[in-house]
Amino acid sequence: MTDLLLIATLGFLGSFGHCLGMCGPLTVAFSLSNPGQSPTETSWPAKLRFNLLLNLGRILSYGLVGLCIGTIGSVLIAGGQLAGIGSGLRQGLAIVTGLLLIWFGLHQIQPTWLPKLPLLHPTLGKLHDRLNHLMFRLANISPIFLGLLWGLMPCGFLYAAQIKAAETGNPQLGAVTMMAFGIGTLPMMLGVGSSTTFLSRDRRSQLFRLGGWVTLAIGILTLTRNSDMVDYTGHSALGLLALTLIARPIAKLWSGPLQYRRALGVGAFILSIAHIAHTVSHTFEWNFTAWQFLLPSQQWGFLSGVMATVLLTPPAFTSFDQMVKALGNHWRTLHLLSIPAFLLVAVHALLLGSSYLGALTLSPNHWGRVVGLGLIVIGVMATRSRYSWKLVGQEKRYVKAKQSLIYQQRDRQPPCCND
Incomplete structure (x- = not known):
């Protein structure tokens, strides 16, 4: 109703x-x-x-x-x-x-x-x-x-x-x-x-x-519907953040993510907030003393998620033209916080996620997901590295940070959420 x-x-x-x-x-x-x-x-x-x-x-x-x-x-x-x-x-x-x-x-x-x-x-x-x-x-x-x-x-x-x-x-x-x-x-x-x-x-x-x-x-x-959304919002935030980080290097191969990079980055932040809200309301049921009953590895995973959200907050709130002009050369430095945020999100998922090491009983499927997530993280970081492209003989397809402005002006989209 x-x-x-x-x-x-x-x-x-x-x-x-x-x-x-x-x-x-x-x-x-x-x-x-x-x-x-x-x-x-x-x-x-x-x-x-x-x-x-x-x-x-x-x-x-x-x-x-x-x-x-x-x-x-x-x-x-x-x-x-x-x-x-x-x-x-x-x-x-x-x-x-x-x-x-x-x-x-x-x-x-x-x-x-x-x-x-x-x-x-x-x-x-x-x-x-x-x-x-x-x-x-x-x-x-x-x-x-x-x-x-x-x-x-x-x-x-x-x-x-x-x-x-x-x-x-x-x-x-x-x-x-x-x-x-x-x-x-x-x-x-x-x-x-x-x-x-x-x-x-x-x-x-x-x-x-x-x-x-x-x-x-x-x-x-x-x-913000039910407890089942905890994993979905978390994985979606991780996926959008990964796409945000590789949007610039792959722009010559696929310009779509760069065109909507600002929306992807802000979307990752919104989903991370929704993920926290689900965790607090459905998993902890607003009982913060439950923190002490978590395993040490799970506590570190929880802290990693909180730190990642804190790091994502400045880029999310400065992803519009006025702040780009106001911050000048400091804008890109601020948005590079998205990189450690991505790594912390991955650590959070690995240590606390029920699909990974956060499960009480680990099965081969859990370890397979751990390896899969690790490969995704390595892939994202390698995609951002010019050396990786040079290693496979595709350096000419790599888009540098300074070159991304050309693609953004071509698509008439303001820069966003990290280079």
Whole structure:
């Protein structure tokens, strides 16, 4: 119920900015296209009825989309080991969903902090235009049918609700989630012809950014569900941090990680905070005296994790343009803290992780994971070393720290989270 209220709140607050600017003109145009009636001939009740039916169709369309998305989610998590709230796939979906929602929220709060996600294929822009043109041609038909088409138009603001609908893994909940979002946008869409005059542009912008905080809250709640998320958030943080560290050296082979390196680094920090929250609330149950019952190796592992998070904090909070300019030459030195942080995270996982040496009983599988994690750490550090590339005769493909600026300017992405 809390999630539905947050989704509806997101729709309501976001409608003052995005929906008003993108869909407001459509609403006015549809109202003026009301068959057989001009703006002066149409009574206020008739306009209200037309817009109610129009938005009812839009919300029903959202519900149908949510039903389809939820059905796909239910198929993916049905059967075998993928079933159940603790399944690996479900937890993975929760992590991806939470991170995407946090990304959307931060971008909505301050667009310059993070780049837009490339979720829309270029052809969908043409699809948007085609549907827009079709709706104006069909403006004389039932407003409900018109609203059904309207709800199918690609819209970046809908992604937060659609991602949440997919994460439910249930057709009914997926439909209800999308409809809750649509209901949240209803007041603005109904009153777009009158109430907008009472809200200044600055006020609408403030409400839209407030919606970003709601999106951020939904993402955080998605990441903080149950005790099974402890290992998932920890491994995800380790993976994102590793990708952040190798983004610059491999830029000639794969420029994608460098383009979104800032988001990867900040994502690793967010997941590390979520990992700590899970550990404290579910493993220790807020009983810090349990520390003394840990084995010495586990205590060292716990301290390594805390130290890693402390080292990641300065890079995470300085991963935007203003701090790059303010810190100057000291910025790169500060972000090199990500390297010892990565090593400490690996030590934390090895000594405390239940999949590694932190298990009470060690099996060959545990030792295999220890070796695997060790090889990953060695691989990351070797990838960052120019000597390693020279050793295999690929030095020309290695991207130096000074060269990374060229790739960042080419992709129009500000530098981030360590060179």
